[in-house]
Ligand SMILES: Nc1ncnc2c1ncn2[C@@H]1O[C@H](COP(=O)(O)OP(=O)(O)OP(=O)(O)O)[C@@H](O)[C@H]1O
């Protein structure tokens with residue numbers, strides 16, 4: 022598969038009154054055509070800031086300090102505002118966590134979908150309307166021509182998220198960024214929306230960057246996973262490898278704290294401690310204050326993202342000399 | 354929606370009744386109306402005869418009852434200064450006041466919308482500081498002072514505009530600016546804070562993520578939303594605007610309701626005072642109804658029940 026987006030050493034920092042917050046601190050990954058990839062991590066790890074950086078929507082006091090965002094070879098950080106607007110909503114689209122507040126309450130659903138279509142495809146209102154209704158139908162909205170002229174407040178959260186998806190996909194984007202698209206929805210609706218996104222990914226060959234803190238959603242949805250902690254990627258591999266054999270203690274912690282159907286009566290362990298204060302990141306490995314395997318080296322030196330093999334990267338000193346199995350390590 | 358407004362109009366009836374009661378009582382507060390109508394050397398008998406002739410010896414509530422009946426026929430009594438029915442005198446002055454109010458509102462809108470939006474989008478810039486500072490000063494300046502300063506500068510010294518009166522567009526400029534400045538200051542402040550709030554909403558981020566130009570994000574997606582609280586609060590302030598109009602009209606000898614009212618109060622021309630107050634009250638009620646209508650047109654979430 023060819024690369025659609027290459028993120029290279031992205032650094033996005035916020036310059037606040039109390040100091041510089043390195044929300045995204047040297048993140049690199051790439052997304053191939055048609056690939057579904059996820060970023061997981063606790064709240065505050067920098068997932069949203071990463072996606073907003075790709076969209077060019079990091080607002081002040083935030084700024085992309087360094088790094089490259091190559092989208093089909095073009096560096097997004099070098100594009101003019103106008104060129105960026107041409108991509109946004111057209112080649113790269115985004116849906117957000119809050120379906121209830123992400124649509125403008127004063128305009129009809131149809132107005133908001135056709136607005137994108139008219140903007141990027143330069144078609145007449147009539148054609149845009151037709152296309153919008155088609156999209157509404159595609160995302161499984163019943164009576165799409167009626168919903169076209171409804172206002173968002175008359176729709177449920179699940180329906181509104183479908184509308185958001187219809188809007189995001191209306192211009193056939195090559196990349197869809199979905200920032201916690203189902204977090205605010207209840208479980209059944211959540212499953213339907215994920216199913217819909219999977220179907221559309223197959224049908225339209227849209228690459229998907231899914232952002233979530235829910236490993237269950239990851240297992241459902243994607244091919245590749247990146248685990249993010251304190252602004253950095255700490256593990257990066259395919260979804261099967263990650264679940265079978267997590268190499269980073271943080272990933273393992275996340276998994277142990279995710280409820281699984283077959284362990285109903287086992288105790289749920291959560292990772293002790295909290296996400297570090299971004300204004301004073303711990304020296305050495307950023308995870309060391311919470312890590313059960315921490316060694317002397319971890320306190321003084323920051324590990325790089327090491328390649329275990331073509332398909333597995335991890336940022337942890339444990340694997341410096343040879344790959345170790347965390348499950349064995351716990352037992353011994 | 355039509356139904357809703359019919360109900361709203363019907364709801365104003367009790368309000369109008371209360372107002373009629375207050376203006377009716379005004380006469381008694383102001384002193385003995387009969388004594389006012391007669392020369393100072395009139396005998397006690399003359400006074401009592403006139404009182405009886407005017408029906409002012411009847412019980413208070415009976416008098417109020419017949420007052421309301423007269424009101425319903427548009428009869429507020431005679432102005433003794435003009436020797437004619439009070440209402441037509443008042444209605445005659447109405448267009449001048451409306452002209453002034455509309456012009457002042459235009460001044461306020463033309464200044465406050467761009468300034469409010471601008472300072473919200475460029476927060477803490479020097480323009481924002483200038484706008485917020487200007488709003489504080491504009492709000493603090495009393496109408497009569499601003500009016501006199503404008504007259505001194507633009508009419509007396511520069512001779513650009515007439516000093517007073519009504520007639521040409523030139524006559525309108527200074528009074529409209531005088532009355533409009535305070536309103537503009539308040540609206541700028543409101544629009545700014547409302548816009549700052551709206552620009553942080555999720556749907557504004559959605560609009561940006563669609564690749565919409567910043568200009569349309571601000572004017573299409575944010576501005577209309579920000580107007581909702583602005584319309585509501587501005588409507589609540591119509592009475593302040595009416596107060597400002599009274600003073601402005603007096604400063605510029607603008608032949609409107611305000612000037613008439615103040616003259617009538619000074620000469621104790623009670624019928625005219627009462628008719629003026631009543632007409633002004635109706636104006637305020639109409640303004641509120643209009644704001645309500647506008648509010649409902651702006652926001653599709655509002656239900657009519
Ligand atoms: N406007 C801002 N000003 C200052 N700091 C910010 C701002 N936006 C984000 N940050 C900081 O960036 C860090 C990462 O935030 P981000 O929103 O990317 O987290 P996240 O991983 O998406 O979390 P969540 O799961 O809660 O959405 C946080 O520590 C936050 O404090």
Ligand code: SF4
Pocket residue numbers: 269270271306307308309310312313314315316319324336337338339
């Ligand atoms: S580097 Fe050390 S502290 Fe960090 S995760 Fe690995 S073992 Fe734990």
Ligand SMILES: [Mg+2]
Pocket residue numbers: 068069070200
């Ligand atoms: Mg987030």
